[in-house]
Amino acid sequence: MTDNKIQNMIYNFTHDLKGPLTGIQGNLELLLNKLEGEKEKKYADSALRSSKKLSAQIEMFLDIFKYPSGKKILNISSINMKEFFSEVQDKVSTLLNRKNLSINMESTVEVITCDREILLNIIFSFIESSITFSLMDSVIDLKCINSGPTGFTLEVSDDGKAYPEDQNELKMLFDLFDQDQVRNLGLRTGKGYSFPYIKVVTDVLKGNIKFSNSSRTKASVHFGMKND
Numbered sequence: 001m002t003d004n005k006i007q008n009m010i011y012n013f014t015h016d017l018k019g020p021l022t023g024i025q026g027n028l029e030l031l032l033n034k035l036e037g038e039k040e041k042k043y044a045d046s047a048l049r050s051s052k053k054l055s056a057q058i059e060m061f062l063d064i065f066k067y068p069s070g071k072k073i074l075n076i077s078s079i080n081m082k083e084f085f086s087e088v089q090d091k092v093s094t095l096l097n098r099k100n101l102s103i104n105m106e107s108t109v110e111v112i113t114c115d116r117e118i119l120l121n122i123i124f125s126f127i128e129s130s131i132t133f134s135l136m137d138s139v140i141d142l143k144c145i146n147s148g149p150t151g152f153t154l155e156v157s158d159d160g161k162a163y164p165e166d167q168n169e170l171k172m173l174f175d176l177f178d179q180d181q182v183r184n185l186g187l188r189t190g191k192g193y194s195f196p197y198i199k200v201v202t203d204v205l206k207g208n209i210k211f212s213n214s215s216r217t218k219a220s221v222h223f224g225m226k227n228d
Contacts (some may be wrong), residue, residue, distance in 0.1 A: 011065045014058055021058070025051045026222045030214055060121060064176060067204045074115045074204065080108040081144055087120065087141070092127050100137045101125070107144035112152050118201045119154075125194035126156040133160030151207075161188045162213040170211070174199035 028048040035041045068071035085105040096103060123142065130140045143155045164170055164187050171177040173189055178194040181190050189195055202209055 005154070011062065014061055017058055020053070021051060021055055025055070037186065039194045057192050061193050064193065064197050064200050067200055075117065076113060076115055079112050079114060079116055079119065081109055081112060084119070085142070087143075087172045088123055088127070091120070091124055092105065093129070094110070095128065095131050096140075099131060099134065101131060101134060101140060103140045103142060105142045108145050109146050109152055112144065115201075115205065118203050121194075122198050122201065123200055124152060125190045128194070129188065130156055130158040130160060135160065163211040165211070165213065174209075 006131045025048060027052060028044055032041060032044045035044055063072060063124070067074075085107065086184075088105070089103070092103065095120060103162045128144070129142060134140065138159050141155070143153075143157075145153045145155065164173060169182075169187055172182050173187065174195055176193060179189070179193060179196070191199070198209065
């Protein structure tokens with residue numbers, strides 16, 4: 001079986017999961033509205049949140065194939081960074097609380113131009129990695145820095161485990177089919193297939209990804225996306 005056939009099979013199988021999962025979510029929402037006991041509502045709400053998280057992971061996985069093939073196109077718009085950072089805060093607050101972490105957000109740019117959905121997914125993926133590999137009670141920094149008249153850099157840094165510096169390991173980090181090996185080697189990575197997603201969408205946006213490990217933060221992530 002050729003690589004293209006394997007990729008098509010994976011794509012079609014994953015796509016077929018969306019229908020039943022949507023049905024499960026709909027039934028859980030109906031059940032949640034009818035339940036009266038607080039304990040039962042808690043269980044139903046937990047199941048609904050888990051199913052929505054799985055839906056988001058499936059959609060992100062499918063986007064790895066959709067963007068390069070043109071099945072999904074960029075939705076470029078102006079993004080107010082104050083509002084955007086507030087959205088990020090809401091999205092990660094529950095995860096931060098699990099390890100008593102805090103996040104500092106700073107932007108030297110008021111408005112940027114990018115695909116909002118992609119940007120949110122990239123930042124969430126990097127922050128999720130920071131949460132996983134950071135120490136308890138530590139701080140994660142998120143910065144948006146002006147990179148000239150046509151670009152910007154978003155940086156996520158923490159005091160956790162360093163990203164790999166070896167070029168072969170870095171290549172594996174972003175390869176869709178090397179994720180099991182990445183985890184077996186104990187390398188720092190993201191959840192699921194989030195890092196292959198990051199590589200694909202950053203390439204589509206004609207940007208770049210950089211990793212650096214300093215004495216202040218054992219792992220920091222920098223990426224810039226130039227807009228047409």
